[in-house]
Amino acid sequence: MAVLRARRLLRPVRRWFSRAEPAGPEPPPAPLYPPVVASLTAKSKAAQQRRRERFKQQVHAAATVEEKMRLYGKLQRPKYMVYPQTFALNADRWYRSFTNTVFVPGMAPRAAAAAAPGAAAAAAPEAGGAPGAVANTAVTTEPAAGAAPHLDMGELRSLTCDALLQESFYQNKKRPFLYRDKDHTPGPFLTQLVSTLTAFLSGHNPLLAASSLDLKPEVNYYWHHGEEVVVHGHRKGRVDPVRFQIDDKPHLQIRVPKQLPEVVPLEADLGDVPVIDHKPSKLPLFKKQYENKVFIGSKVADPCCYGHTQFHLIPDRLKRTRLIKARLEDQIEVVYRSNGIASLFAWTAAQAMYQGFWSEADVTRPFVSQAVVTDGKYFAFFCYQLNTLALTAETMKNNPRKNICWGTDSKPLYDVVEDGDVKGFNDELFILDLGPAILLDDDDYDDDRDDSYYYSHL
Amino acid sequence: MLAVRPGVPQPEDTVQFRVSMEMTKLDIRNYLERIYNVPVAAVRTRIQHGANNKRNHRNQREKKPDYKVAYVQLGQGQTFQFPNLFPEKEQDTETRSFDDFRSKYMEKEKQKGDPRRGGVPDWFGL
Numbered sequence: 001m002a003v004l005r006a007r008r009l010l011r012p013v014r015r016w017f018s019r020a021e022p023a024g025p026e027p028p029p030a031p032l033y034p035p036v037v038a039s040l041t042a043k044s045k046a047a048q049q050r051r052r053e054r055f056k057q058q059v060h061a062a063a064t065v066e067e068k069m070r071l072y073g074k075l076q077r078p079k080y081m082v083y084p085q086t087f088a089l090n091a092d093r094w095y096r097s098f099t100n101t102v103f104v105p106g107m108a109p110r111a112a113a114a115a116a117p118g119a120a121a122a123a124a125p126e127a128g129g130a131p132g133a134v135a136n137t138a139v140t141t142e143p144a145a146g147a148a149p150h151l152d153m154g155e156l157r158s159l160t161c162d163a164l165l166q167e168s169f170y171q172n173k174k175r176p177f178l179y180r181d182k183d184h185t186p187g188p189f190l191t192q193l194v195s196t197l198t199a200f201l202s203g204h205n206p207l208l209a210a211s212s213l214d215l216k217p218e219v220n221y222y223w224h225h226g227e228e229v230v231v232h233g234h235r236k237g238r239v240d241p242v243r244f245q246i247d248d249k250p251h252l253q254i255r256v257p258k259q260l261p262e263v264v265p266l267e268a269d270l271g272d273v274p275v276i277d278h279k280p281s282k283l284p285l286f287k288k289q290y291e292n293k294v295f296i297g298s299k300v301a302d303p304c305c306y307g308h309t310q311f312h313l314i315p316d317r318l319k320r321t322r323l324i325k326a327r328l329e330d331q332i333e334v335v336y337r338s339n340g341i342a343s344l345f346a347w348t349a350a351q352a353m354y355q356g357f358w359s360e361a362d363v364t365r366p367f368v369s370q371a372v373v374t375d376g377k378y379f380a381f382f383c384y385q386l387n388t389l390a391l392t393a394e395t396m397k398n399n400p401r402k403n404i405c406w407g408t409d410s411k412p413l414y415d416v417v418e419d420g421d422v423k424g425f426n427d428e429l430f431i432l433d434l435g436p437a438i439l440l441d442d443d444d445y446d447d448d449r450d451d452s453y454y455y456s457h458l
Numbered sequence: 459m460l461a462v463r464p465g466v467p468q469p470e471d472t473v474q475f476r477v478s479m480e481m482t483k484l485d486i487r488n489y490l491e492r493i494y495n496v497p498v499a500a501v502r503t504r505i506q507h508g509a510n511n512k513r514n515h516r517n518q519r520e521k522k523p524d525y526k527v528a529y530v531q532l533g534q535g536q537t538f539q540f541p542n543l544f545p546e547k548e549q550d551t552e553t554r555s556f557d558d559f560r561s562k563y564m565e566k567e568k569q570k571g572d573p574r575r576g577g578v579p580d581w582f583g584l
């Protein structure tokens with residue numbers, strides 16, 4: 001007993017002579033029960049939330065970009081098919097609301113800034129200067145204080161006129177088949193023009209030299225925007241995201257291995273996005289269920305994974321003469337604008353997805369691409385900057401970013417082609433618009449820079 | 459051709475009509491443009507199937523007639539809002555007093571009970 005009492009006295013001995021590290025607060029013991037979370041399969045809001053979080057975690061944790069895209073578009077449901085080239089009235093306003101885009105008329109600021117020195121340099125030597133290439137012109141060298149080799153505007157102009165005359169005058173073509181006017185003259189002219197000018201200017205522009213020109217590629221993008229209540233069927237009454245799909249087939253497309261530099265900062269606010277309270281089916285827009293595809297024109301492994309310029313041809317049922325005959329003159333520009341906005345949004349968003357961004361993982365840098373929409377004679381130029389992919393109902397709540405699209409009105413390139421001569425060639429269009437439009441390139445282009453990066457994939 | 463109030467909200471430039479089944483989009487466009495000088499940008503039509511589920515006292519199905527609906531989008535930026543055909547009337551002093559009389563009369567009628575009993579109170583009976 002005495003021993004025990006002594007032991008009890010001895011037990012709480014503090015050893016002053018040895019510096020024992022004081023043990024920190026003891027970790028709480030491991031819980032005996034599994035974590036208390038909502039069910040996965042119950043018909044409750046908590047269970048639905050947990051399923052959504054689980055899906056997001058799965059996509060975030062996907063190993064490759066292909067796996068991410070596969071999980072993103074795995075669930076198929078009826079979705080609205082958005083056609084960039086549509087007969088719907090005022091479609092560009094609806095498309096801007098679907099894609100959270102601000103439309104700014106005029107050329108993009110960087111292109112406008114480069115147009116001034118470009119115009120000054122070109123106006124002096126050549127008479128009337130000539131617009132650079134409808135393709136990506138390396139006129140970037142122009143603004144570089146004239147140190148870089150001067151671009152031969154006359155040569156470019158003659159190339160353009162040659163392609164035009166070849167397709168519309170020298171070649172003996174029969175009358176086009178019904179509604180095949182697009183493939184008869186403007187199509188081959190555009191292909192010829194773009195390929196010759198790209199080849200001619202690739203000497204000046206290393207980015208063009210490493211680019212990839214696609215003929216009639218396919219561009220697809222699938223996204224959610226807003227919410228609606230399911231009307232019929234076994235899922236009636238549930239709140240679903242509104243799903244959209246763009247399946248676009250531009251006439252030509254140029255992909256490059258390096259991203260075009262941004263035009264304005266990521267958080268820039270240049271206007272308002274139209275808010276439309278009505279359902280998209282009132283546009284009219286129709287629903288169908290099929291594969292949710294995201295594609296830029298090449299697969300993920302392709303090194304040319306960024307977009308440079310797209311070229312679109314207006315289809316015959318939307319051409320100018322038909323719209324004028326139907327007394328829809330104000331819809332002429334709407335056709336060009338809706339084509340530019342929808343096609344470029346799909347392309348830039350698909351490019352962003354190829355880099356691993358999606359609506360829950362928003363883009364950290366803006367994606368910029370350009371487009372030229374034409375019907376063979378009238379050209380309209382567009383530049384699109386994708387600042388955000390977060391378009392779903394919950395991600396859009398606190399998202400101040402908006403996508404921006406700069407676009408011009410359609411202007412004629414020439415008046416008429418007769419007797420082996422192109423009359424009324426619009427040099428102004430080239431200097432001010434086509435040149436800068438394709439002019440968008442690396443601002444810090446440097447002659448001494450090592451360009452081996454661009455050829456590493458070859 | 460009958461302009462109707464849309465069941466679901468339509469965009470501002472869209473007017474909804476019920477037209478004869480034999481009328482086509484071109485007919486509708488010409489009708490509006492030539493007779494009423496309304497600029498028409500686009501016409502879309504659909505045929506609404508009348509339900510055939512109700513049954514009469516002989517257990518025969520009663521068909522509600524089919525009709526064609528036309529959605530006309532106006533041109534030149536015009537808009538149309540279907541008017542409210544039954545606006546709320548303003549209450550005058552006279553009508554208010556008449557309504558009071560009527561409500562008091564209705565209360566008395568309710569208190570009377572079943573008229574088939576001829577004034578005999580409810581508690582009388584087997």
